[in-house]
Each structure stands twice: as structure tokens, then as C-alpha cells.
Amino acid sequence: MNTPADRIELFSYWRSSAAYRVRIGLNLKGLEHQITPVHLVRDGGQQHSEGYAALNPQELVPTLVHGDLVLHQSMAILEYLDEVFPEPPLLPDDAPGRARVRALAQLVACDLHPLNNLRVMQFFSDTWNVPQTEREDWTRHWMQVGFDAMERLLVESVDTGRFCHGDTPTLADCCLVPQLFNARRFNVDLGPYPTLVRIDEACLALPAFDAARPENQVDCAG
């Protein structure tokens, strides 16, 4: 679909849920791309290397390079992809629908995931000496708070379909699926969230989501 001049390179880490979101988006759009792994732990964290920090001063993944353009922030990247490669769309065509999808995506990307990512866990262990069990309690706590709200928002809306919004995947699904991967990793009880689980299952049945799974990445540690 994209031409050689439009070369797309994604700096990714197999287990990063922000990178996972963009992998899903690239696959849904059918865009050929190269994945360059950035190991977030090895070498003191390759995201802190001088070369990568020049590309992304936040020293976080993902970074997407499209031609000469360097893009940061998973949701900004997904919106960009949706504008430049509009088919199939990741956002509905009405303003209220787009607001709903963005709000669901941001529930995960702003209020849930940032509290649980690697650098936060490292702060707790290295600076505050918080024991692992308490760090994991923290992680589960914020996931549950976020999932409680998301389940309710999905159950109570007629706009919820096979996916978070209607019957085609959107930005919200790109955020939900990686977050459920994280939840399973931390043994969050998903019993109270039947709608999240049902949508996750519907997503992962699609090849675009399946190919983006952490366990299907070249840099997966197994």
C-alpha cells in the first residue's frame, strides 16, 4: 500500500502496550513496515541510549518514522495513520462517535497504563524500595479502577457492538487489547469484566490483532 518513499519504521518493544497499540493500527491499515526492537531493560534500557533519545527525547517507545517524519506518542501516531491512510478508518465518521472512541482510548492511555509502566515500577523498586507484592497490588488496583469504569461505559451504551464502538475495530480496541494482555500478566481477575473479555476475544480473532501480539514479535523473550 505504501510506497518505498513512504518507508515506515516502528521502534517497538514486544511487551510495551503503547507499541502494541501502534502495531495493531499498522496491521489494520495493511501498511508494510519494519520493526526495530528497543529493549527496555537490556543495556540499562536501550531507550536511554543517545541515539534513541535523539529520536525520542522522552526515551519511551514507540517512535514511528514515516519517510522523513519522526512521530511520538501512540495515540498521536494512530490518529496520524488514520489521517494519512484513511482506510479502514480507526475512528467513526460522526463527532460524538469520535469523542466516545477517543475517551475510551484515553481512559486506558491516560488514566490506566501510565501508572503501571516500567519506569514507574523502577521508581518504586529503586527509589522507594517497595516490595514486589505491593508493586503488583498497585498495578492491579489501577487496572481494576479503570476496567470498572470501562466495563460500565461499554455495557451502558447502545454504541457498543462486536467491538468497543460498533462492529469494526477502532482506536479504543487498539488500546483495550494491549491492556488486557497486561492484566493477564499481572493476574487481574477478569471475571467482573465480561464485555472487555468478549471484545478482546473478537479483536484477537482478527489477523491484524493476532500478528501484533507480544508473543508474535521478533524480539519476544518467550
Next chain:
Amino acid sequence: MNTPADRIELFSYWRSSAAYRVRIGLNLKGLEHQITPVHLVRDGGQQHSEGYAALNPQELVPTLVHGDLVLHQSMAILEYLDEVFPEPPLLPDDAPGRARVRALAQLVACDLHPLNNLRVMQFFSDTWNVPQTEREDWTRHWMQVGFDAMERLLVESVDTGRFCHGDTPTLADCCLVPQLFNARRFNVDLGPYPTLVRIDEACLALPAFDAARPENQVDCAG
């Protein structure tokens, strides 16, 4: 500008930086609106009341009601306002520019502010008994990490102008200004961030930003 059928009501708290973002956006668009204060501490937190939780299951501010529509998440709300009331625009008209503005906004809204908001501080004090000085160290730490990256991104780009992107305010400025208010509240040294400070000053010289300041809200505790 908006008609009575388009009545806009913002559920806000004077010191919430997410609500502050939306207040700026409403003012920049010149949209008449009613502000309904939600006190985040009083009554055990009015955002946890049954009535408000029905409106916003995340039990967070802001919530924007526009006619029959209930909208959550500050950035989703700002994007909605920009689509429905396009003038003046909060996003540039080119896809790379929009991606840059969204990434700067998300640097604040996804990676910085969520780590420092009230519910996180309450978790530290109530569940982990973290002393106030350490809680404030945490807050300053994440602001400095975020500001280091944002200053560099702004200094290194030719797209930075009087404001974060060019010479008119965007979504990025709506996020930056409330975050600098928070930084001052927590005595973050802003010396290393001359560009952030310069842009903040340019913003606050505009009546739309000035009227949105926490200290200019009806519910300001002074």
C-alpha cells in the same frame, strides 16, 4: 455563538488541570458555558457521588455536557469542540503538524499529569503511608522528566513559535499551561525550562487563558 439547544455545561474543579484544559478550549472558541463545580475533596470527594458517577463512571473531572451528549476525557472533549466549533482551530491543518501538537499534548496528559493527580497522592498517603515530602519528591520527579523532554522537543523544532506550534494556541498549549500551574504549586524549579515558561507567559497574556486560571474560578478556595 452556540444556541440554547446547544447548551454547554462543564463539570469542573478549580485546581484540576484536566478541567483547566477544557476551560481554556471553551474560552478560545468563545463558547458560552455554565461551570458546575465538583469539589474533589469535600464530602469525601463529590466526584464519587452517585449522581456524578452516573454521568462519569471514571469519577473524574471534567465532564462536558453538550445538549444531550455527555463527554469524558479532556483531550477527547477538546478534539470534539474543535470538530463541532472549528474556529479558531486548536489543531494545525496538516497531518504532521497535528501529530506534533497531539504528541506534545499527550506528553503532558498521558505521561506526566496522571502520575501526579489527586487519587494517586491519596493512594500513597492512605494505602502506603508515604510521607508528604516523599510524595512531593515523586510529583516533582515526573514533572521534571516530562519537562526535560518537552523543552528539548520545543527548542529543537522549527515549528515552535510564539506558542507550542506556530503563533496561535493549540491543544498543546491547553495542556502545557495547567501543568505549569501545577509545577509552581509544587515548587518545581522552572529555570531549566525557559521555552516552557516563555510560552506559558504568552498564553496567559490572552484573555481566554487568563479567565480559565484556577484563581479566577467561582469555586476557587483562594
